[in-house]
Amino acid sequence: MPELPEVEVTRRSFADAIEGATVQAVRLGKPLRWPLGCVPETMVGRKVLSVGRRGKYLLISLNQGLLLVHLGMSGSLRFAPVLPAAGAHDHFDLVTSLGTLRLHDPRRFGAVVYVDSLNDVQALKLLGRLGPEPLADTFGVAQFQAQLRRHQSAIKSVLLAGEAVVGVGNIYASEALFMAGIRPTVRAARLSRPRAARLHAAIVQVLGQAVALGGSTLRDFSSASGQAGYFQLQTMVYGRAGLPCHVCANPVRLIKQGQRSTFYCPTCQKP
Ligand SMILES: [Zn+2]
Structure with missing residues (x-):
């Protein structure tokens, strides 16, 4: 199971590369742990501002709304200018002007959830009760x-x-x-x-x-x-x-x- 360091390393591996990209398409595979929470097409045209992390959630901030990504038990992310056609275990593609971000998750305990803001009910449910970040200066x-x-x-x-x-x-x-x-x-x-x-x-x-x-x-x-x-x-x-x-x-x-x-x-x- 990916633990916090793996999630942080994943974040660092694509955060800079995807920054500033425009969403061109969103492709969903089989259902993940939670539903996406929006009509995928509504994200088309939005810009990726940054990729943050809270606990084991990646926070992909768009110029409107954000995506919370969890790798679950077996999930992994890839970001590349071009990826092969989605396979049986590829359940989410965020196609952007700078490349495609893909969630590969054979066991499907992972999730991609769209929220309007971090004050959204679903965001508070997932992130609201998390303890201090061990890698932040605020961990006293x-x-x-x-x-x-x-x-x-x-x-x-x-x-x-x-x-x-x-x-x-x-x-x-x-x-x-x-x-x-x-x-x-x-x-x-x-x-x-x-x-x-x-x-x-x-x-x-x-x-x-x-x-x-x-x-x-x-x-x-x-x-x-x-x-x-x-x-x-x-x-x-x-x-x-x-x-x-x-x-x-x-x-x-x-x-x-x-x-x-x-x-x-x-x-x-x-x-
Ligand atoms: Zn010993």
Whole structure:
């Protein structure tokens, strides 16, 4: 599943190239997770102003209205001057004067939603409750510590819930907790201030590194310019159950938390 770094890398891969383009046509394939929310033809003639991101949503701002794009479980975007005819898993084409932006999504949990503005009911529903952006300067330590104190559940689950910080998915939650030396099962509210501060720093570092590397090794990911498979994140614990910890050589452990796999080192990560 594309996580926040993949979405950010996708954004960077086409944001500049599509800026200023005029929409010439919109083509829909099979239904995605949510309906588009407008008659596709109404977008023809509008200009693409910019491509932003909030959590795992890409925000394609038009001179009137905007498109919210989510990659779901298996979605990927491509942007190129010319693309081949749409295949069975290509469910959205935004044809512009500078190229075509295409959503390829075999499992169709992704979505493209048109809204008039970010105050639109649907936009508020999708974006209104998202927590702070981990890669923004506004992601403050004090606020993060205060958020953790409000939650009695396991820190890993609290990270995934997206209220204390948005977009820290399963892979990066495991990696950040390892980096901070925190056992994933510790109750969020019980973390001391210094440990919460270490976790805050680890989240920023892990996600920043992943963006810098171009994301992680995710099977369905390809950047919008079509370069597949260059995400080569060296994970410390994620996906390494039973293998020796890179730091202490003890075996990495795998547990289930809320039906999600959690990887941790019982020696390096303290309860
Ligand atoms: Zn270890």
